Amino acid sequence: MFQLKVSTQTWPIAGSFRIAHGSVHEIHVVRAEINDGRLTGYGECRPYPRYNETPISVTDQILAISKQIETGLTTDELQSLMPAGAARNAVDCALWDLRAKQTKIPVWQLLNLPKPRPRITAFTLSINTPKRMAEAALKAKQYPILKLKIDGLDGLHSCLAVLEVRPDVRLIIDANEALSPEELIQFRAALSSAPVLMIEQPLKADSFDLIDNSENALPILCADESLHTRSDLPELWGAGYRAVNVKLDKCGGLTEALALMRAAKSMGFSVMSGCMVGTSLAMAPMLMLESFADIIDMDGPLLLAKDVPNKLQYNGAVVNPPTPKLWG
Structure with a gap:
């Protein structure tokens, strides 16, 4: 029992x-x-x-x-x-x-996967004024990849402000469903030649027929709220998404996350290992799957005032795999 x-x-x-x-x-x-x-x-x-x-x-x-x-x-x-x-x-x-x-x-061996490696993680800047987000970007100068949260077209000013003070950085723009189709077109036009890796979930999760899905449209679009399990992938590809943000809480655990990542890679999607804000215990399982991830976004514990014992170790922008004392 x-x-x-x-x-x-x-x-x-x-x-x-x-x-x-x-x-x-x-x-x-x-x-x-x-x-x-x-x-x-x-x-x-x-x-x-x-x-x-x-x-x-x-x-x-x-x-x-x-x-x-x-x-x-x-x-x-x-x-x-x-x-x-x-x-x-x-x-x-x-x-x-x-x-x-x-x-x-170890779990990675049980899954017949490569041993997890230390990886560079993106670091998230929450919504603020362009000035404050630029200041935050300077404070986060150890991170070569920043994820900028935005809540509408005004977020474009924040993106440009960050790029002005951090010309070295690569950006992920995360709209969390806040853009209209027209605003998305303006965002893409303004950032088409900027060092932007992707625009994450620009439109409402169920807005599949409003995206310019031409192969050359840049920056590429990443599905977050629109993606839960493998069954969502064909519709997302048809709608023009070319990247997916896989999170354990959305897909329902490590078992489905592994299957989802494999399916996404086989279809040609770029894969981001993502997270909700959470403790190191919540991040640890996803780090077992780092070999499938083009981008790691495992900064959840860094946004907390405190963390669990045996927490993940971060060396600058690099997150290390969990120790057995933490998980797996």
Whole structure:
């Protein structure tokens, strides 16, 4: 018999964090712990209101399958038992962590993947005035890739202000669904020759027929809110997206994230390993899949005022793989 424990934790953000969907000063996470009587596997998720999730609803989802977990649920069985989302992510990651501890084999080896390497991570600047975002970019001079959050066409001024003070930087522009089709055209025209890697989720998640999908349109577009699982990929490609942001909380855990990344790469998408704001425990599983990622965006813990024990180690812009004491 296995024992399941579900808890909610609150973590303060260093300052505040503002995106087009709103501002937050703290985050609420749900942690799943699965114990076999000797060892415990851990998984953490962040319920996200944009996807109609709350700590209570996610906790209830996990507790609803407690009997299956306690009698020995596998990660494969979990995929059909729960829908993609934060709840399944917490359980899936806890099961993988427990299996690694039981077998004394790292998760990356269990998945037959290359050993995770240290990688450069993007660093996120939340929405502010152009002046403040330029100042923040200068303070973040150790990061060669910056993700700029914007909430409309005014964000173009912030992008240009950052590029003026950081001509060395490469940018990811993250609109979080805040642009209109007309504004997207203006953004692309203004930034077509700028060092912009991609524009992330410019339009509403269900706006698939409003994008200029010509092969030469730059910067390329990256799907975030529009992407959850493998089944979304064909429609995204047809709509003109050429990159995808894979997050554990959206796709429902490490198991689906691996399958999703493989499918995306086979179709020709660029892949970004992304995250919600969260602790190192929430980031660790995704770092097992770094070999599939063209871009790593694993700065979640850097935006918090404090972190878990045995946290991820960041050397400047480089995030190191997790130690076994943290996860996996």
